[in-house]
Amino acid sequence: MKHAAERRQVVDLCLALSRKGYFAATxxxxxxxxxxxxxAVTPSATDYLTMTPEDVCVLRLRDLARVEGHLRPSVESSLHARVLAARPEVRCSIHTHQPVASACALLGLALDVPPALIGSLGPRVPLAGYAPSGSRWLAGKLARVVSAQANAYLMRNHGVLCCGVDSDAAMRALDDLEQLARTWLSTRIAGEADRRPERREALLRVQASLLANVPHESAVAPAPTPSPSP
Ligand SMILES: [Zn+2]
Structure with a gap:
């Protein structure tokens, strides 16, 4: 199999993202x-828990022609390709529907980044306008906001995309974006609770649940070590 290391890396990343709850099924x-x-790109409509390196597609970046792999490439290949073409230093681009940051994408607001997270995310998380999933229109909307300073993007009414100079940096950006979104939403909920005493109790319950629901797994947790055979 050609490009085995990168295709294996795609599989490992999908498993790590599934364990974190950032990828669900396909x-x-x-x-x-x-x-x-x-x-190397994930195949379309394939269960990540059963995917093998042979299933991973290899494409030519220039025109997305398939070079290796027997499955259809992800419908969002052009989305990632626009990022990698615009940012030659980027080696990994990940699109998720991770829960909290995607809620911010539904609200449709770009996020300012506190100093502690600027190294990972950049100074601002831009918002790309809405376009249907898998369309070249969406790839074009994202391309309009891609910059060398931003490693995390919200896509309106859809989800997020994070990128990095390697897969660790891209995974860290996903985690940092999720944490930033959690803090931002929590602050908004607290403000709303102060303004609306009649709904205060319910809003504070939502806030507590948001803050309690923090994934514990590290970004690139190793596979569990098998216990020794008896
Ligand atoms: Zn999507």
Whole structure:
């Protein structure tokens, strides 16, 4: 199998993202740069828990022609390709519907980033306008807000995309974006609770549940070590 290391990396990343709850069943997709010309991308509509490296597609970045792999590539290949083409230093791009940041995408607001997270996310998380999933229209809307400073993007009414110079950086950006979104939403809920005493109790319950629901797994947790055979 050609490009085995990158295709194995795509599988491992999908498993880690599934364990974190950022990928669910076939939702979410990612692209890893192989070299200047080629990328490895998740296949379309494939269960990530049973996917093998042979299932991972290798595409030519320039025109997304399939070079390796027997399955159809992700419908969001052009979304990732626009990021990798615009940012030659980026080696990994991940799109998820992760729960809290996607709620911010539904609210349709770009997020300012506190100093502690600027190294990972950049100074601002831009918002790309709405377009249907998998459309070149969506890829074009994202391309309009992609910049060398931003490693995290919200896509209106849809989800998020994070990228990085390697997969660790992209995974860290996903985690940092989720945490930023959690803090931002929690502050908004607290403000709303102060303004609406008649709903205060219910709003504070929502806030407590939001703050309690923090994933504990590290970004690239190793697979569990098998216990020794008896
Ligand atoms: Zn999506």
């Amino acid at each position: 939702g979410g997709n990612l692209m890893v740069r192989i070299d200047d010309a080629l990328v």
